Amino acid sequence: MKNHLVCLKEASVLDYYVSGFWWAKESSFSPEQIQAFMSLLQILMENLRTKRMTIADNLRELAAAMKEVSRSEADENDGPELFSLDESTCIIDFLKGSLFQHYKLYEFVFIHSRDDLFLRFQENIDVDLFINSLHAHPLEEGLSQDMYSLFIDVGTPEQPEEETLPEEQKFDYVIETPTRDPLEGFTVEDVKQVLQNITGSVVKNLQSEINKKLQQQEEDYLARLEKVIRS
Structure with a gap:
């Protein structure tokens, strides 16, 4: 082996x-x-x-x-x-x-055959053209002028000139958003009616829950009393 x-x-x-x-x-x-x-x-x-x-x-x-x-x-x-x-x-x-x-x-x-796994690595190689680079530039005397000018001396890219606008066209755009009252169009009576409906539904739910708890307690007390009477 x-x-x-x-x-x-x-x-x-x-x-x-x-x-x-x-x-x-x-x-x-x-x-x-x-x-x-x-x-x-x-x-x-x-x-x-x-x-x-x-x-x-x-x-x-x-x-x-x-x-x-x-x-x-x-x-x-x-x-x-x-x-x-x-x-x-x-x-x-x-x-x-x-x-x-x-x-x-x-x-x-x-007994069971296993699948063959093929692992492959892909590498990307970037060529440093020494533009704004922290690496040291190669010695010029180590290369011919043609090789240096073709692959290394690429020059600095030209920066596009900014367009200048005349003074009369330089102004700021101000967009005003209108403010609107959220209660606009509603009367005092409408607001009272909405609050009354919300309060009524909440109180109704609380009353129903309280009644259920009271009924459950009443059933528990009756069960205890029956146990006491039987004993």
Whole structure:
């Protein structure tokens, strides 16, 4: 796996095997047990990568493999099994939290193809013509006169002359906006009628809200009285 630094698939497989190997070392497995455990990891990973097994089928493969390499306390001296019942339980817990918990992610990495992304950068280069520039001008003796006059000595742009108006045409424009009274056209009676309508609607809403609150309080008091009478 020489491309694990840039290839996601190789990095995932390498992390899977390294984490499993160090877990077996920390679990104080013997060299024979580590070899059997790494073979088990390889079987499960290849079932996913090449055979594209579902998680249910791969769990069945795990159960069959663990049945061959584990032993119970009653059969401890009967066969060449490598793992005890407690060790087999620890192995199953490790695989459940590492491979099978992230099974969908492994399927996405190894089975589904990813889109290739092409990154492109566009750069704009501006040529400094040394007009009002803070950069130092190049040495004239380093260039021929033709090159200097063609690319560098562009001269200063001519400023357009301002048109001068005669004195009689120089005057300020003053626009007067007429001011109008917003109450123009309304009588005192009209204003009183509007205020009366607004006040009446507000008072009506307040009265309705107060009646609702009084009715709610009355219902609460009646409910309390019934509870007291029943008790």
